Amino acid sequence: MNEEIIIAGFGGQGVLSMGKILAYSGVMQDMEVSWMPSYGPEMRGGTANVTVILSDSRISSPILKMYDTAIILNQQSMDKFEPFVKPGGVLIYDGNGITRHPERKDIQVYRVDAAEEAARMQSPKTFNMIVLGGYLKIKPLVSLDNVMLGLKKSLPERHHRLLPMNQAAIERGGEIIYKVEA
Amino acid sequence: MKGNEAIAEAAIRCGVDGYFGYPITPQSEVMETLMLLKPWETTGMVVLQAESEIASINMVYGGAGCGKKVMTSSSSPGVSLMQEGLTYLAGAELPCVVVNVVRGGPGLGTIQPAQSDYFQSVKGGGHGDYKLIVLAPASVQEMADFVELAFDLAFKYRNPALILSDGMIGQMMEKVELKPYKNRWTNEEIDQLHPWATTGKPAERERNIITSVELDPNAFERFNHKLQDKYRKMQEEEVRCEQFNCEDADYLLVAYGSSARICQKAMELARAKGLKVGLLRPITLFPYPTREIQALLGHVKGILSVELSEGQMVEDVRLAVDGKVKVEHFGRVGGVVHSPEEVVEALERKIIGG
Secondary structure (H helix, E strand, O other), X not given: OEEEEEEEEEOOOOHHHHHHHXXXXXXXXXXXXXXXXXXXXXXOOOEEEEEXXXXXXXXXXXXXXXXXXXXXXXXXXXXXXXXXXXXXXXXXXXXXXXXXXOOOOOOEEEEOOHHHHHXXXXXXXXXXXXXXXXHHHHOOOOOHHHHHHHHHHHXXXXXXXXXXXXXXXXXXXXXXXXXXXX | OEHHHHHHHHHHHOOOOEEEEOOOOOOOHHHHHHHHHOHHHOOOOEEEEOOOHHHHHHHHHHHHHOOOOEEEEEOHHHHHHOHHHHHHHHHOOOOEEEEEEEEOOOOOOXXXXXXXXXXXXXXXXXXXXXXXXXXXXXOHHHHHHHHHHHHHHHHHHOOEEEEEEEHHHHHOEEOOOOOOOXXXXXXXXXXXXXXXXXXXXXXXXXXXXXXXXXXOHHHHHHHHHHHHHHHHHHHHHOOOEEEEOOOOOOEEEEOOHHHXXXXXXXXXXXXXXXXXXXXXXXXXXXXXXXXXXXXXOOOOOEEEEEOOOOOOOHHHHHHHHOOOOEEEEEOOOOOOOOOHHHHHHHXXXXXXXX
């Protein structure tokens, strides 16, 4: 098993922390993992992205050109990364703010309207966990138990009371994601 | 854990006495992590933010002169400021560890990863005939492991050691296994292990003097020869490298650090296409694995040196190969990182087809 993922969106959407939680979940499940962020000024309000690799063998390059899965959270990232999903791969996106929807016919496209759902749940900060839940529904590579352990590891202790809310968001993401037919 | 955080954790655990630094992206997490972990409350390690990189390296000089395990870290422009201090440390034969988490240059440059400080690191960035011991980690695990290795080599040879990393290895997170805590050396241990250290003059011996000045040219020539003997011994005994699929390789990639990780994937892609490609990853950049490269020339038909630069390490590959096979360079620069696919394409264009 080797899953190569790009997560991309605006700075502040929780892109990097979502990747971190996914990487920690992989560690909890005894996988090899790497987490390679974009960093620096581009994170301040610009676009942020992170490459996460989950594997059962030693990981070679932490930087990639083509991805098994792209999780896309704004239009710039759609334009940038849609061409780099491997044929047969998965593209997951949030429709909020997207003006040009995915056009490729040789990949599987899923939509998870997490921004809308987070607003409905009145917890905008769980946006990224809804997206993560959607991803895990499509690619159940790590168990929910291990995701929660990963989440616990990456959240500072003072925020541990928020764990149930995050778990609810992850579960909700799995419920609302749907396949966009080509 | 991030590569930069691993440096900090490993420093505390291997019994470092002092860290002196000044923040700069992409290595600021080294000092941030040390400040967060507060080792002065546990091991007694001093962590100090100096007023500049020049101050940091001179604080290192002072600590090293007392036989203490001291280190600093910075990124390219900051390490340029340290060059005077480094040549003085080498001239005074003082052990210390410097970490360079390289970013794109020249000048203030960019904060994104690069490997364009190779010449500065391995050819002596300051004045005079001196060498640093240079280690190039290619994973977060090696960021942790090489701190202790660098100190071991630095004290063994009484010479500064440099860990040459970059923004990619510094910023990425991977799994890492940390070693158990070691005690810092006691004053008695320092006196015993490092009789040259300036720890106060006892009645029974002469003063220890730490200096890099010698006004008698004949004596200074002898001293320079002594330094060169030391560097030759390093070349004989301390070369480290890792080889992947080199035994049957028709074509060889040579790359270190982050570029070596990318080349591993490139090698897998090339092998999947039926090309017999191997990868040699220098772990020590000085001393350089010259002989290890030469040993492969019986079957290797061409070599691509891959580095995030305009072509620095390629010169050492060419020196090793001495014209026997074709050697070319490939690398993106200025903070742009090449993809494994680009490496394969360059190999096909410059070496296999060319």
